[in-house]
Amino acid sequence: MSTPLTTARYIDPAVFGRVAVLMGGTSAEREVSLDSGRNVLEALQARGVDAFAIDGIPALVDAIRAGASDPARRVDRVFNILHGNRGGGEDGVLQGLLDALAVPYTGPGVLGSALTMDKIRTKQVWMAEGLPTPRFVRLAAGADLSAAARSLGLPVFVKPSCEGSSVGVFRILGEADLAAAAQFAAGYNGELLMERMVQGAEYTVGILGDVALPSIRIEPAGDWYDYHAKYVADDTRYICPGLEGGEEAEIRELALAAFRAAGCSGWGRVDVMRDRELGFQLIEVNTAPGMTSHSLVPKAAARLGIDFPSLCWLILEQTIPVQTVADGGEGGVHA
Known part of the structure; x- marks a missing residue:
C-alpha cells in the first residue's frame, strides 16, 4: 500500500546523509531566498538532519567537488531554496548540473523548472492542454506597450516573463500607468508578458507530490498583492481553505493538472485567480516557493496538521525514490 505524501516515510534523519541547503545566489530574489533558506536550515537541523548552508551555485559545485575526495564533506542531496533565474535555482540550469553530477535535489527537474520560469511558454502549454489562463501578449524588447x-x-498587468516575487510587475489601469512600465521595459533586455487583469479573488494552491494542499485566498490590505504585501506587510489576510465543497475540489484539481502539464513534480505552488465571468484562471507556477514567515505553502500545510519542520522533512523525503514491494521495499529506517 502506498504511503500518503503528507505522512513521513522515514524517522531516522541519517537516511538523508549530508544535506546542502542551497540559498541566496545572485538572482533578483536573493534576499527572499536567504530568508527562506535560514528557516529551512533551522527546521532540518532541529529534526536532526545533518544540514548545512550553501550560498549560490558556484559554492555548491565547490562543495560537491570537495566531497568527492573526502567522505566527511560529501554532499548527499540538495534542498534547493534558491529563487529566480540567472544565479537562482528555478530555471533548469541547477537541475541539469545536479542531474549530471548524480546528486538528488528537491523540486521539479530540468523540464518543469525551465518551462515554468518562462511565464509565456507555460501559458502556451496550458492553452495547448485546454487549461484556462488569461489572454496575453508577448512583448519583445522595444515593443510598443501602448499598442x-x-x-x-x-486593465492589464505587465511583468517580466522570467522573474518572480513580483519583481518588475506593473498594474496598468489607464494610459497614464504605462509610463512607468515603459521606463522599466526600456532597461530590461528580456521578454515581457502583458496579461489581461483578472477581476476577482486571488488564490494559491501548494503542491506536495501528488497532493494539492488546501487553497489559500489572498486578501491584501492594498489594491493588489505586490512585493510589499508578500514579504513585508503584516496586514495581508490569508484564508485557508480559500473555498468550500465542490469549488475547493475544483481549484485543487486544476492546480494539480497545471503543475503536471508544465512537466513539474516534487513540490511547488500554483497561483490561480477567479474571474467573475470566466471562472478560475491559471497565472503561474513556482517551483521553489518561499519558506519565509509570510510564505503560503507552510500555511496550507499547517491546515493539514503539518508543521514547518515536518513540511521540510516531507519535501526532502521526495529526493529518495519510493520503491515498490517488488523492488525490495523502501530501505533504510522508515515509519
Whole structure:
C-alpha cells in the first residue's frame, strides 16, 4: 500500500546523509531566498538532519567537488531554496548540473523548472492542454506597450516573463500607468508578458507530490498583492481553505493538472485567480516557493496538521525514490 505524501516515510534523519541547503545566489530574489533558506536550515537541523548552508551555485559545485575526495564533506542531496533565474535555482540550469553530477535535489527537474520560469511558454502549454489562463501578449524588447494594451484592453498587468516575487510587475489601469512600465521595459533586455487583469479573488494552491494542499485566498490590505504585501506587510489576510465543497475540489484539481502539464513534480505552488465571468484562471507556477514567515505553502500545510519542520522533512523525503514491494521495499529506517 502506498504511503500518503503528507505522512513521513522515514524517522531516522541519517537516511538523508549530508544535506546542502542551497540559498541566496545572485538572482533578483536573493534576499527572499536567504530568508527562506535560514528557516529551512533551522527546521532540518532541529529534526536532526545533518544540514548545512550553501550560498549560490558556484559554492555548491565547490562543495560537491570537495566531497568527492573526502567522505566527511560529501554532499548527499540538495534542498534547493534558491529563487529566480540567472544565479537562482528555478530555471533548469541547477537541475541539469545536479542531474549530471548524480546528486538528488528537491523540486521539479530540468523540464518543469525551465518551462515554468518562462511565464509565456507555460501559458502556451496550458492553452495547448485546454487549461484556462488569461489572454496575453508577448512583448519583445522595444515593443510598443501602448499598442499591446489597446489590443488586449485595459486593465492589464505587465511583468517580466522570467522573474518572480513580483519583481518588475506593473498594474496598468489607464494610459497614464504605462509610463512607468515603459521606463522599466526600456532597461530590461528580456521578454515581457502583458496579461489581461483578472477581476476577482486571488488564490494559491501548494503542491506536495501528488497532493494539492488546501487553497489559500489572498486578501491584501492594498489594491493588489505586490512585493510589499508578500514579504513585508503584516496586514495581508490569508484564508485557508480559500473555498468550500465542490469549488475547493475544483481549484485543487486544476492546480494539480497545471503543475503536471508544465512537466513539474516534487513540490511547488500554483497561483490561480477567479474571474467573475470566466471562472478560475491559471497565472503561474513556482517551483521553489518561499519558506519565509509570510510564505503560503507552510500555511496550507499547517491546515493539514503539518508543521514547518515536518513540511521540510516531507519535501526532502521526495529526493529518495519510493520503491515498490517488488523492488525490495523502501530501505533504510522508515515509519
